Amino acid sequence: MSQTHTAKPKDQLDAEFSELYRAHLRDVYSYAYYRVGDHHDAEDLTEQTFLQAYRHFERAQRESHGRPLRPWLIRIAHNLAANLYRDRSRKPASPIDDTTPLSAPHTTEQLVEGRDELARILDGVRRLPDDRREALIMRFALGMDNREIARALDRSDGAAKVLIHRAIKQLQELVSEEAPKE
Amino acid sequence: MNEALPNFELLLREALAPVEPPADLVERVESALQAITEMAADELEAWELSAMRDPRNWVRPAAALVLGGTAGTALVLLRARRRSRVTRQRNAAAAGAASLERSAERALRDFAQQARKLIDRS
Numbered sequence: 001m002s003q004t005h006t007a008k009p010k011d012q013l014d015a016e017f018s019e020l021y022r023a024h025l026r027d028v029y030s031y032a033y034y035r036v037g038d039h040h041d042a043e044d045l046t047e048q049t050f051l052q053a054y055r056h057f058e059r060a061q062r063e064s065h066g067r068p069l070r071p072w073l074i075r076i077a078h079n080l081a082a083n084l085y086r087d088r089s090r091k092p093a094s095p096i097d098d099t100t101p102l103s104a105p106h107t108t109e110q111l112v113e114g115r116d117e118l119a120r121i122l123d124g125v126r127r128l129p130d131d132r133r134e135a136l137i138m139r140f141a142l143g144m145d146n147r148e149i150a151r152a153l154d155r156s157d158g159a160a161k162v163l164i165h166r167a168i169k170q171l172q173e174l175v176s177e178e179a180p181k182e
Numbered sequence: 183m184n185e186a187l188p189n190f191e192l193l194l195r196e197a198l199a200p201v202e203p204p205a206d207l208v209e210r211v212e213s214a215l216q217a218i219t220e221m222a223a224d225e226l227e228a229w230e231l232s233a234m235r236d237p238r239n240w241v242r243p244a245a246a247l248v249l250g251g252t253a254g255t256a257l258v259l260l261r262a263r264r265r266s267r268v269t270r271q272r273n274a275a276a277a278g279a280a281s282l283e284r285s286a287e288r289a290l291r292d293f294a295q296q297a298r299k300l301i302d303r304s
Binding site: 021025026027029030033034039042043046047050051054117118121122125136137140141142168171172175 | 190191193194195196197198199200201202203204207208210211214215
């Protein structure tokens with residue numbers, strides 16, 4: 001039995017892409033920023049991600065069967081980031097340049113302690129293997145659940161869950177190794 | 183370390199707080215998407231069918247076809263939003279134009295590569 005697909009009108013597709021773009025620009029940028037480690041590369045990566053997404057949007061919609069497209073977007077960014085590293089044959093060029101993206105008010109003491117601890121955590125995140133680092137970015141920066149992470153990384157739900165668990169455990173060990181001795 | 187364990191995921195969430203994209207990136211992405219679509223339409227209008235007989239002329243119209251076929255009538259909503267900002271941005275027109283040009287060049291280069299691949303395959 002053959003299946004036929006009715007193409008959507010272009011203006012509808014465009015409106016839906018606009019919706020997707022507005023809903024996930026921050027997600028893609030946050031992923032790119034934590035993944036590549038600086039704002040300039042993150043901007044380029046974000047731009048390229050949406051340009052590529054635009055080209056394949058209709059097909060992605062057709063094949064998503066109504067599931068959210070955020071994992072597909074992040075997967076595009078993931079592939080582009082991998083290409084970036086392959087082309088440059090390098091890891092992130094510089095440390096993540098802003099280690100205090102905090103918006104909630106803190107006392108001075110809390111802020112100083114918090115910065116130190118957050119800086120150690122970010123440093124630990126950078127030292128994780130790529131797949132573990134990416135899983136943590138997706139979970140904690142983007143708030144993706146196991147199923148979304150699994151789709152973005154092309155793994156099973158169970159494998160994604162294990163990956164996150166191991167990533168957190170390894171990160172805790174790294175952070176505790178770096179913690180100041182009392 | 184164990185004492186910190188219950189708080190660790192909270193700290194991780196704070197450390198990896200979402201990052202707001204800079205305003206100029208928003209402009210840049212919207213401009214690039216718009217430029218792609220408009221260039222596709224312009225290219226298609228500008229090229230006569232007779233020019234297609236010369237393979238040296240294939241890349242640009244092929245890129246336009248790829249873009250036009252995929253992008254269609256462009257991002258209507260994005261364009262509307264962008265136009266609403268034009269008045270506010272007049273003072274920054276020179277910088278904006280340069281940025282748009284760079285975005286467009288980058289986008290065209292990218293898609294021209296894709297077009298070449300399509301031509302090579304056919």
